[in-house]
Amino acid sequence: MFDRLFNPNSVAIVGASSNPEKIGYAVIKNMVESGFSGSIFPVNLNAATILKLKAYRTLKSIGMSPDIVIIAVPSAAVPEEIRNCVELKVPYAVIIPGGFSETGSEGQKLENEIRRIIAGSATRVIGPNTVGVYFPHSKVNTALTPPDRVSFPPAGSIAFVSQSGALGLLTMDSISEYGVGISAFVSLGNKLDVNEIEMLKYFSEDGNTKSIALYLEDIDQGREFYSVARNVNAIKPIVVLKSGRSEASAKAASLHTGAMASDDRVIDGMLKQGGITRAYNETELLDYARTLAYGKPFPGRNIAVITTAGGVGVITTDLISSRINGVGLSMATISRDAEERIKVEIVSFGSAKNPIDLTADGSIRAYEKVLEILMKEESVDAIVAYALPQTPKMNLEIVDAIARHVNDGKTVVVGAIGSLLAKELIVEFERRKIPAFPSIDRAVKSLKVLHDYGKYLHERGRT
Amino acid sequence: MNSPDLIKKLKSGPLDEYSIKAGLREFGIPVPEGMLCEVLPGKIELNFPLVLKVSDESILHKTEAGGVITGIETEEALKVQFKKMKDRFPTSRILIEEMIPDGVEIIVGVIRDRTFGLTLMLGMGGIYTELYNDVSFRLIPIDIHDASDMIEEVSIGRFIEGFRGQKVDKIELANFLLKISDLSTLMESFLDQLDLNPVKVNGKKVCVLDSKLIRKKI
Numbered sequence: 001m002f003d004r005l006f007n008p009n010s011v012a013i014v015g016a017s018s019n020p021e022k023i024g025y026a027v028i029k030n031m032v033e034s035g036f037s038g039s040i041f042p043v044n045l046n047a048a049t050i051l052k053l054k055a056y057r058t059l060k061s062i063g064m065s066p067d068i069v070i071i072a073v074p075s076a077a078v079p080e081e082i083r084n085c086v087e088l089k090v091p092y093a094v095i096i097p098g099g100f101s102e103t104g105s106e107g108q109k110l111e112n113e114i115r116r117i118i119a120g121s122a123t124r125v126i127g128p129n130t131v132g133v134y135f136p137h138s139k140v141n142t143a144l145t146p147p148d149r150v151s152f153p154p155a156g157s158i159a160f161v162s163q164s165g166a167l168g169l170l171t172m173d174s175i176s177e178y179g180v181g182i183s184a185f186v187s188l189g190n191k192l193d194v195n196e197i198e199m200l201k202y203f204s205e206d207g208n209t210k211s212i213a214l215y216l217e218d219i220d221q222g223r224e225f226y227s228v229a230r231n232v233n234a235i236k237p238i239v240v241l242k243s244g245r246s247e248a249s250a251k252a253a254s255l256h257t258g259a260m261a262s263d264d265r266v267i268d269g270m271l272k273q274g275g276i277t278r279a280y281n282e283t284e285l286l287d288y289a290r291t292l293a294y295g296k297p298f299p300g301r302n303i304a305v306i307t308t309a310g311g312v313g314v315i316t317t318d319l320i321s322s323r324i325n326g327v328g329l330s331m332a333t334i335s336r337d338a339e340e341r342i343k344v345e346i347v348s349f350g351s352a353k354n355p356i357d358l359t360a361d362g363s364i365r366a367y368e369k370v371l372e373i374l375m376k377e378e379s380v381d382a383i384v385a386y387a388l389p390q391t392p393k394m395n396l397e398i399v400d401a402i403a404r405h406v407n408d409g410k411t412v413v414v415g416a417i418g419s420l421l422a423k424e425l426i427v428e429f430e431r432r433k434i435p436a437f438p439s440i441d442r443a444v445k446s447l448k449v450l451h452d453y454g455k456y457l458h459e460r461g462r463t
Numbered sequence: 464m465n466s467p468d469l470i471k472k473l474k475s476g477p478l479d480e481y482s483i484k485a486g487l488r489e490f491g492i493p494v495p496e497g498m499l500c501e502v503l504p505g506k507i508e509l510n511f512p513l514v515l516k517v518s519d520e521s522i523l524h525k526t527e528a529g530g531v532i533t534g535i536e537t538e539e540a541l542k543v544q545f546k547k548m549k550d551r552f553p554t555s556r557i558l559i560e561e562m563i564p565d566g567v568e569i570i571v572g573v574i575r576d577r578t579f580g581l582t583l584m585l586g587m588g589g590i591y592t593e594l595y596n597d598v599s600f601r602l603i604p605i606d607i608h609d610a611s612d613m614i615e616e617v618s619i620g621r622f623i624e625g626f627r628g629q630k631v632d633k634i635e636l637a638n639f640l641l642k643i644s645d646l647s648t649l650m651e652s653f654l655d656q657l658d659l660n661p662v663k664v665n666g667k668k669v670c671v672l673d674s675k676l677i678r679k680k681i
């Protein structure tokens with residue numbers, strides 16, 4: 001299921017247009033510019049060509065059944081196009097326009113009509129009210145925003161499924177800055193047919209996907225979602241951002257339990273029960289998906305920190321150890337023996353105790369030696385390693401120095417803070433699939449996520 | 464314990480506190496020793512101190528209605544307080560129970576969530592539950608890991624090592640949660656809400672002091 005959606009040979013765009021004001025223009029522009037190697041069929045009643053591609057008057061006049069049909073016509077005209085898809089046995093239709101159940105009962109009727117049309121057919125529907133899909137591995141991009149307004153991330157390991165289209169686009173735009181790659185983006189829209197549960201099942205078996213980021217506004221099949229998400233999460237980590245937290249309880253709250261049981265508390269418990277990582281904003285959603293895609297989950301609690309800036313080390317220590325405004329893990333106690341060996345590598349006014357501070361004098365060679373020592377320390381479960389370009393001896397070589405040891409056994413999360421150089425560093429770490437973050441807080445929280453996931457797998461006997 | 468009979472009672476029998484507690488007791492869930500009476504019996508085989516509670520399905524929040532008298536230490540006091548209770552609620556029966564003096568007050572409850580179905584809650588209990596905002600939820604059925612995580616998640620977990628002379632045995636409490644989860648699963652077809660509040664935990668002893676059950680509207 002869904003193989004031809006994610007790896008299509010042909011894509012038709014109904015409502016394709018040469019008019020840059022139209023959504024049908026953005027969609028075809030994105031398809032053309034993404035370098036898709038299959039066939040693209042613009043469908044437009046009045047145009048002979050669109051963006052130099054031969055246009056077809058109707059879907060049926062193409063003379064074959066495209067793997068995906070993108071529908072970019074006003075909502076009232078959509079049922080007719082879906083009927084055509086069903087007749088042509090088109091496997092996947094993506095309905096871009098809004099004007100459906102999100103607007104009220106008239107829109108709901110349209111959705112019901114479409115549901116009736118596809119019932120028992122070979123056609124599956126994504127949307128409506130979606131910004132489209134983007135699959136960098138197969139170079140499919142049907143987004144409704146033209147490429148001059150939004151950056152699309154390169155091919156990578158994170159599957160990103162979003163109920164909100166715009167949140168998906170802006171998040172992809174943001175992570176593109178650091179070259180963070182995704183395996184696929186699906187904007188589910190109103191979930192008339194295809195929903196998050198099916199996507200989880202697909203991505204759990206998708207070879208390109210290492211973790212799944214899920215933005216949801218509602219969950220309708222609660223138990224089914226829980227059981228699928230729990231099983232998938234044990235194989236491929238899932239991060240959920242669920243909005244609508246402040247919504248007042250709609251339950252009959254005659255007893256205490258009922259009064260306490262807000263939707264959000266129940267969802268929080270359900271996610272914890274499934275060992276599923278929870279994000280509270282779009283930054284965390286992709287940070288955690290990225291860490292879980294690249295980083296090694298660890299059940300232990302003892303963290304070592306390497307830094308070339310004392311203040312960064314102290315703040316990290318606070319964030320690691322505090323239960324309030326922190327993640328409540330522990331700072332590892334470095335053995336006397338390791339401490340002595342670290343002392344040899346660093347300047348006398350540095351700190352060989354955790355957090356290990358090489359000071360601004362710290363060279364990349366010394367840094368790597370310390371990292372090597374920590375990798376062999378039994379008392380250390382994971383390492384926060386800072387690559388701080390503001391200290392004079394740090395440069396891009398630190399990336400390879402750290403990369404040489406990320407597979408030595410212990411989890412490493414990198415912090416690279418600053419502007420131009422820091423960004424370059426993160427891009428390089430990203431290229432090597434090492435989770436790196438532009439702030440202390442983001443690095444520590446991402447590390448905590450790897451701990452929680454590792455602890456869950458360990459306790460439930462899945463590692 | 465005969466589960467089908469017990470479940471049948473909870474499904475269609477009376478839902479006053481005494482009946483629910485009798486059901487809980489049958490299922491192996493500890494409740495205080497007690498007796499239900501119209502009039503004060505001549506001889507009482509309960510250990511002082513005692514508690515009096517109005518037993519009437521129509522009164523959901525007894526404390527607020529003045530239907531609970533605690534700390535009765537003597538036969539004399541019992542006579543006085545029983546009469547007071549009868550004056551206040553002439554048509555209701557009165558539940559006389561042994562008082563459980565010490566322990567941490569927690570709440571254990573079940574709610575039928577509209578999306579996720581039967582869901583278990585653990586929290587700091589008593590009349591201020593909503594104020595503490597110190598609760599944890601899991602979908603039913605839970606396993607031993609879930610029970611343990613729930614205990615750690617709320618401040619009850621702080622009592623495992625002991626706090627100001629109060630101690631909570633984690634394994635006993637986890638087993639208690641599992642039992643409530645099991646019982647709720649058996650009531651899946653008709654249970655809407657269950658409140659065990661407060662439940663007193665004192666070391667290895669876990670005891671349900673008050674319980675309310677609401678059935679699903681059919």
